[in-house]
Amino acid sequence: MSAVSLIARDELRLMRRNRVAVTAVVLLVILTLVAVVTSWTHQQGIAAARAQHQAHADHAFEAQPDRHPHRVVHYGHFIFRPLGPLAAFDPGVDAFTGNSMFLEGHRQNTANFGDVRQSSPLIRFGQLTPAFVLQAVAPLLLIFLGYGAVARETERGTLRPLMLQGASARAIVLGKLLALGSVALLIAVPAMIGFALIAGQAGAYAGPMATIVLAYAAYLALWVGIVTLVSMLVRRRRDALLALLAVWAVTVVLLPRVAPEIANRAYPLANRLQTDVAIARDLRRLGDSHNPDDPHFAEFKKATLARYGVTRVEDLPVNYKGLLALEGEALTSRLFDHYAARDFAAQAAQNALVGAIGLVSPAIALRQTSMAAAGTDFEGHRRFLEQAEAYRYDLIQRLNRLQAEAVTYADDTAEDAGADKRKRITADHWRKLPEFGFRAAGPDALVRASLPGLAVLSGWLVVIGAALVLATRRLGARR
Amino acid sequence: MTLWRHETRLLLRSRLALAALILMALLSAAAVAAGMAEVARQHAAIDAVAAAQAEDIGAVADYVDRTKDAGSAAYYSFHPTWDSPAPLAFAAIGMRDVAPYILRVRALGLEAQIYDGDTFNPELALPGRFDFSFVLVFLAPLFAIALFHDLKSGEREAGRARMLDAMPGGRRLWFRRAMVRFALLLGALIVPFLVGAILSGVGVGAMLLIVIVAALYLLFWIGLAALVARLGHGSTANAATLAGLWLMLVLVIPTFANVAINRAVPVGQGSEIALAQRERVHAAWEIPREETMRRFYASHPQWADSPPLPQAFHYKWYFAFHQLGDESVADRVRAYRQGLERRAAIANSLGWVLPSVGVQALLTRLARTDLAAQLAYQDRIRAFHRDLREFYYGYMFRDRPFAKADFAHAPRFGAPLTP
Numbered sequence: 001m002s003a004v005s006l007i008a009r010d011e012l013r014l015m016r017r018n019r020v021a022v023t024a025v026v027l028l029v030i031l032t033l034v035a036v037v038t039s040w041t042h043q044q045g046i047a048a049a050r051a052q053h054q055a056h057a058d059h060a061f062e063a064q065p066d067r068h069p070h071r072v073v074h075y076g077h078f079i080f081r082p083l084g085p086l087a088a089f090d091p092g093v094d095a096f097t098g099n100s101m102f103l104e105g106h107r108q109n110t111a112n113f114g115d116v117r118q119s120s121p122l123i124r125f126g127q128l129t130p131a132f133v134l135q136a137v138a139p140l141l142l143i144f145l146g147y148g149a150v151a152r153e154t155e156r157g158t159l160r161p162l163m164l165q166g167a168s169a170r171a172i173v174l175g176k177l178l179a180l181g182s183v184a185l186l187i188a189v190p191a192m193i194g195f196a197l198i199a200g201q202a203g204a205y206a207g208p209m210a211t212i213v214l215a216y217a218a219y220l221a222l223w224v225g226i227v228t229l230v231s232m233l234v235r236r237r238r239d240a241l242l243a244l245l246a247v248w249a250v251t252v253v254l255l256p257r258v259a260p261e262i263a264n265r266a267y268p269l270a271n272r273l274q275t276d277v278a279i280a281r282d283l284r285r286l287g288d289s290h291n292p293d294d295p296h297f298a299e300f301k302k303a304t305l306a307r308y309g310v311t312r313v314e315d316l317p318v319n320y321k322g323l324l325a326l327e328g329e330a331l332t333s334r335l336f337d338h339y340a341a342r343d344f345a346a347q348a349a350q351n352a353l354v355g356a357i358g359l360v361s362p363a364i365a366l367r368q369t370s371m372a373a374a375g376t377d378f379e380g381h382r383r384f385l386e387q388a389e390a391y392r393y394d395l396i397q398r399l400n401r402l403q404a405e406a407v408t409y410a411d412d413t414a415e416d417a418g419a420d421k422r423k424r425i426t427a428d429h430w431r432k433l434p435e436f437g438f439r440a441a442g443p444d445a446l447v448r449a450s451l452p453g454l455a456v457l458s459g460w461l462v463v464i465g466a467a468l469v470l471a472t473r474r475l476g477a478r479r
Numbered sequence: 480m481t482l483w484r485h486e487t488r489l490l491l492r493s494r495l496a497l498a499a500l501i502l503m504a505l506l507s508a509a510a511v512a513a514g515m516a517e518v519a520r521q522h523a524a525i526d527a528v529a530a531a532q533a534e535d536i537g538a539v540a541d542y543v544d545r546t547k548d549a550g551s552a553a554y555y556s557f558h559p560t561w562d563s564p565a566p567l568a569f570a571a572i573g574m575r576d577v578a579p580y581i582l583r584v585r586a587l588g589l590e591a592q593i594y595d596g597d598t599f600n601p602e603l604a605l606p607g608r609f610d611f612s613f614v615l616v617f618l619a620p621l622f623a624i625a626l627f628h629d630l631k632s633g634e635r636e637a638g639r640a641r642m643l644d645a646m647p648g649g650r651r652l653w654f655r656r657a658m659v660r661f662a663l664l665l666g667a668l669i670v671p672f673l674v675g676a677i678l679s680g681v682g683v684g685a686m687l688l689i690v691i692v693a694a695l696y697l698l699f700w701i702g703l704a705a706l707v708a709r710l711g712h713g714s715t716a717n718a719a720t721l722a723g724l725w726l727m728l729v730l731v732i733p734t735f736a737n738v739a740i741n742r743a744v745p746v747g748q749g750s751e752i753a754l755a756q757r758e759r760v761h762a763a764w765e766i767p768r769e770e771t772m773r774r775f776y777a778s779h780p781q782w783a784d785s786p787p788l789p790q791a792f793h794y795k796w797y798f799a800f801h802q803l804g805d806e807s808v809a810d811r812v813r814a815y816r817q818g819l820e821r822r823a824a825i826a827n828s829l830g831w832v833l834p835s836v837g838v839q840a841l842l843t844r845l846a847r848t849d850l851a852a853q854l855a856y857q858d859r860i861r862a863f864h865r866d867l868r869e870f871y872y873g874y875m876f877r878d879r880p881f882a883k884a885d886f887a888h889a890p891r892f893g894a895p896l897t898p
Contacts, residue, residue, distance in 0.1 A: 020716070024723065031731065038738050053750060060758065065765055075761050078754055093601035096577065100750040102591070102757075110596045113749040116577045116604070117596075120740040120822040121843070121850060122829075122836065124607050125733035132734065140726055144719050238715045242495065242625060245722055249621055254506075257613060260603035261513045271524055272597045273559060273581050277531040280538065290542045347600045354602065371602075378602045415791040 003167045007175025011149060012182065021145055028141050028187050032133045036194035039129040043088035050080040050099065054436075062431045066424040068412075069403040070325065073396055076104030079436045081111070081384045084375050085201040086208065089194055090131035092376025095123060101385075103392040105329060105399070108336045110272070111385065130191040131370050134216050135363055136252050138187050139223040143244040145183055146227035149176040150475075151240040159475075169476030173468065176228050184220040191216070205443035208373040211450050215369045218457040222362055225464040232471045255361040262357065263350035269343060279335045286335075289328045300327055314409060321412045322404025329400060333393045340389065344382055351378055355452060362460050369453030375441050379449060384438060391436045398433055486659045496626060496660070503622045504667035507614050511675035514569035514610040518679070521568075521580055525561045528581060532559050540886045549874030549881035550794020553867075557583040560863055560892045562856040565847035566681045570672060570689070571612035571839070573848025577604050584860060586867045588801040590756040590808055593860060594749055611672050612842040615693055616835050617729055619668055620700045624721040626660045627704035629714035636714060661701060665694055685845055692838055699834045729835045736836075740825050746818030752811050759807040763800030775799035778806070785876040795875040802868065816854065823850040859893070866890040 015021045057078040064072060081099045083091075098111030116123055126132055150173070153159040162172060192213070198204050227244060234240040270278075287296025304323060305311060313320040351368075358364035371377035402425060403412070411422040441449075490496050536556060543552045562580040579597035607613060631653065634640040643649055669690055676686045700721075707720050763771050768788055772795075776783035779802075788796055830837025843849035870890050874881050 020719070034735070042738070049748065053748065053754075057754060060754070067764070071761070071764055075757065078750065078757075080750070093605055096601035096604050098596055100748075100753075102753060110598075112594045112596060112753070114577070114596070114601075117574070117853070118746055118749060118819060120737050120744075120826040121574075121840070122733045122737035122740065122826045125737065125836075125839075126607075126730060128731075128734040128738050136730065137726060140722065144723065148715070238629070238718065241715055241718050245621070245625075245718070249618070253617060254609075256606040257609040258509075260600075260606060261517075261609045263600075263603055265516065268520070269598050269600065271581055272579070272595075273528060273583055274524075274531055275598070276557075276583070277535045280535055284538055288542075343598055347602075350600050351602050378600065381601060417790065 003171035004174045004178060007167065007172055008178035008182070011176055011179035015145055015179070015183070024141055024144060025183065025187065028133070028137060029190050031137065032130060032187065032190040033193075035128050035130050035133045036190060036197070039091065039127075040088040040194060040197050043083055043085070043091065046087075046094075047083045047085075050082055053078070053100070054080045054082075058435050061433075064427060064430050066427050067430075068423040069322075069399045069407065069425060069429075070105075072430065073105035073325075073399050076102055077392075077395060077436070078102055079388055079391070079438075081381070082438050082440075084380075084440055085198045085204040086212070086374035087376050088198050089129070089191070089212065090370045090374040090376055091127065091129055092371035092374060093378060093381060094376055095119070095127065097381045101388050103388065103395065105325075105396045106332060108340070108389065108392070111381075111388075130194050131367075131374075134188065134191055134220070135366055135370070138184070138220060139248055139252060139363075141187060142180060142184060142220070142223045142227050143241070143248060146176075146180045146224070147231055147241040147244050148237045149180065149228055150231040151234055151237045152231075154235050155237055163476075169472050173228065173232070173472045173475065176231075177224060177468075180224045180227060181221065184224050188216060188220060203440060205446070207443035208375070208446040208450070211373045211447050211454065212370060215366055215373070215450065215454055215457060218454070218461055219362060219366045222457065222460050222464055225461070225468055229464060229468055229471055232468075232475060251361040252363040255357060256364050256367065259354040259357040259361075259364060260350075263353040266353055267346045267349045269346050269350075275339050275343070279332070279339060282335050283332060286331050287327075289324060297324070297327075300324075316409065318404045319407050319409045319412055321409065322400055322402075322407065325400040325403055326397060329393070329396050333389075336389060340385070347378060347382075355456075358453065358456055362457055365453040365456035365460075367453075369450045369457065372449035372453065373446050375446050377449070380441065383441060387438060388436070395433060402429060482655060483659065486655050487663070490656075490659055490663070499622050499625050500663055500667045503619070503664060504671060506618060507611065507668050508671035510609055510611045510614040511569065511671045514572060514608075515675055515679065517572055517576075517608075517610075518564045518569040521564050521575065524581060525563055528559045528561060532557075536886060540883050543881060543886075544883045547880035547882055548794070549871060549879065549885075550797065552881045552886070553586045553798065553871035553875065554794065555585075556886070556889070557585055558863070558867060558889065558892065559583050560856075560860050562852075562859075565852075566679045567676070567685055567689075567846040568848050569675055569679055569846075570610060571842040571846040571848055572608040572610045573612075573843035573846060574850065574853055575848050576608060578853050580856075582860060584864055584867070586798065586864070586871045588756060588760055588804050589861065589864045590752055590805050590812065591760075593857060594753065611675070612839055612846075615668065615696065615842070616839050619664070619693070619697060620725050620729065620835075621722075622664060622668075623697055623700040624704060624718065624725065626664060627657070627701050628707075628718040628721055630657060630660070630704070631708050632712070632714040632717055657701065657705075661697060665690075665697055668697070669693055688845065689842070692841060696834055696838050728833060732833060733836055736826070736829055736833075740822050744818055744821045744825065746822065747811070747815060749815055752808050752815060755811060756804050756808045760801055760804035763796075763803070768796050771796060771800050771803065775803055782872060782876045786878065795872070798868070798872070798875065819850060820854070863890065863892050 057080070061077050064075065067075075079101050083094060087094055095115035098114045100113050101111045102109045126136070150159070153162065159172075163169065195209060195213070199209065226247065230244050230247070231240050234243060287300070288294045289297055291297075301313070304316070304320070305313070308316050310316055354364060355368055358368060368377065372379065406425045406429070407423055411419060414422065539552070539555045543555065560582050564575065564580070568575065577599060579595065581597065582593070582595060584592050631640065634643055643652055646652070672689065673686060703724060704717070704721055707717050712720070772788060785795065826836065827840045830840045840849070844851065867890055870888070873879070874885070
């Protein structure tokens with residue numbers, strides 16, 4: 001048996017004899033299992049509920065009676081953001097964004113009813129998910145089990161006899177790494193069981209899942225390396241423990257909270273009131289359909305009449321009010337897109353800044369990688385918002401087109417007793433309109449989005465690995 | 480007194496202790512500064528409302544003035560509401576980063592408006608804010624652990640414990656030592672807070688209360704360290720045990736409790752309210768208009784003497800069915816709200832046994848940034864919305880023209896509450 005595995009076995013035997021250590025590992029395994037089960041059932045429950053709500057909303061939309069198309073523009077449509085299977089592992093921002101949206105003409109609404117405003121206030125302490133356990137709790141356990149790995153030998157003076165017996169410094173360090181690494185593997189197993197539950201579902205792609213496994217493996221390996229390194233550099237066990245706890249507290253607890261604060265300052269977001277007022281202002285400048293003397297709409301009217309070769313809107317073969325609605329919606333929608341792009345850019349810049357701070361906090365890098373691969377990061381929500389807006393625009397313009405083509409101008413402007421009935425078109429039109437279907441990001445896009453964080457983690461691994469090599473040399477020189 | 484000074488000097492000679500105290504003070508100061516900057520940003524956003532609103536409503540007034548139609552005025556006019564941060568909000572931002580503190584409403588159906596959010600970046604909200612409550616609840620215990628885990632075991636390991644115990648007044652020595660560490664730690668934590676609180680105009684009572692709460696919270700952790708120390712293990716084992724307890728009490732149990740509470744108190748999704756309200760509102764287009772008016776007048780007799788509906792469209796009918804739509808979901812709204820309150824109440828009562836949760840709940844309550852404060856803001860919006868309806872109905876149902884000057888008479892959102 002090689003010296004490396006002998007030392008590793010010895011280290012593991014010591015851990016097994018330590019009742020506190022065994023209890024801690026067992027507790028963590030149980031905690032992970034609980035996290036796996038609760039977040040899996042939670043995700044299943046949410047996915048089912050949203051699918052049900054969506055079906056209900058679709059049914060309500062299609063069950064509308066004969067109506068004037070513009071009534072349907074205001075009746076609008078509710079859509080719900082579906083939750084992908086990997087959210088059972090890392091729900092990311094799901095609880096922090098609204099997950100339902102009301103789509104209507106003239107207006108762009110916010111996504112509402114996020115869990116963060118509906119659940120108990122304890123949600124701000126964190127969410128019990130496999131991702132949380134592996135990101136925050138597992139490193140702490142590795143610290144408890146490993147801070148003494150080398151420091152203990154240094155403090156008690158057993159390092160020198162060990163080396164005199166022929167164990168090289170390299171073998172000692174590798175043995176300790178191996179022992180702690182196998183513990184890391186052990187505590188990662190339950191979370192991977194969760195993966196087995198997820199893997200069977202539609203939309204659970206192999207690529208992103210492999211990326212997640214890789215990222216967490218790198219992260220835990222990194223902690224194994226950091227713990228061993230500090231244990232080598234520090235001569236007393238207590239100092240090793242305190243130093244490691246400080247590293248953990250700063251990188252896992254403190255920086256993830258400080259980084260957003262910095263990002264918020266660096267790239268402030270405009271609030272909704274200011275955006276709405278700005279959109280209204282731009283709209284008045286572009287073309288105000290409420291203003292009879294508006295140059296844009298006067299021009300539009302002239303062009304429309306010329307196109308059809310008539311002199312009065314009453315003589316048009318189509319309903320002029322429908323054409324106006326089409327033009328008005330096109331104008332507002334362009335502004336919505338413009339301002340949404342501005343907000344998205346600011347948010348992306350904020351997240352990029354947090355990512356840059358992730359260079360010094362592997363926990364941030366891992367969190368971003370994990371959410372990106374699971375499709376539960378801001379980009380995932382943005383996809384939903386953009387698709388929702390595209391769908392809204394398409395739906396509203398189809399309805400406006402129906403108004404232009406299926407309702408006559410004479411009926412549309414009439415106010416006599418029977419006018420209401422003549423303005424309506426038959427209900428089967430609503431059933432012909434397309435339903436909203438969220439297109440989740442494909443596996444390639446998810447993997448690509450998780451690469452920057454993965455690169456940071458790899459960089460850290462290289463740095464810690466090099467430091468370990470150097471420290472091992474110094475340890476060998478102590479002989 | 481000299482003994483106290485001596486103990487202080489002794490403690491500050493330890494590199495670890497000095498570094499811990501300085502770091503505590505720096506973190507506390509940074510958190511207070513970050514909280515104050517956030518509150519200043521929110522104040523600035525609220526201050527900027529008036530100018531934006533004046534511009535917006537001016538354009539509506541120009542448009543409506545052509546027809547002098549009160550219904551159009553009501554339909555197109557958005558009215559701002561806001562929830563000014565309380566003086567103490569800087570210490571605990573609470574829900575103010577995910578719930579809107581500015582919301583514009585129209586006199587139309589409120590249930591379709593009141594749940595709207597503001598623009599925020601969910602990835603930034605996810606980890607939680609870096610404010611004083613975070614430093615107190617999450618970080619201060621770690622510093623207490625760093626300073627207290629070896630209070631006695633350190634001397635034992637140095638071989639001085641027996642001698643110190645044998646000296647006259649030995650017990651007082653430990654008390655003195657503990658008190659010095661406690662006082663310095665509390666000072667490092669609380670002085671930046673007090674500076675921030677004075678600058679923000681927090682009342683003396685609230686300040687004192689928070690000092691007491693912070694002191695008690697630190698004492699809880701110090702007591703825990705003393706209990707662990709009695710097990711008689713070395714400094715290292717003490718530190719590991721205490722860090723494990725911290726993990727359980729501050730991270731694991733609260734997250735676990737959140738899952739349990741959300742399970743135990745199911746709350747119907749708020750989106751169901753919005754869906755139901757929409758159905759009721761739009762159903763009005765399918766029934767005779769007089770039917771809607773009859774129902775509306777039955778519950779709002781003060782408008783029943785309004786002239787009958789004309790042949791053409793009239794906004795009073797439109798607003799009547801919007802209000803009926805709101806009223807039809809009142810039961811659901813109440814149930815939804817009670818569910819949220821019940822969840823918060825259970826979480827708060829957990830605070831009696833879990834100090835981390837208790838301190839957080841108390842801070843957000845004092846800072847008016849908790850769920851109760853959010854709901855109180857919603858109540859103020861509802862009251863304001865009632866005033867808006869009354870105001871516009873006075874024109875619509877009496878067929879009074881709505882001229883440019885009338886815009887100035889519209890209700891304005893009241894002065895924000897100050898504790």
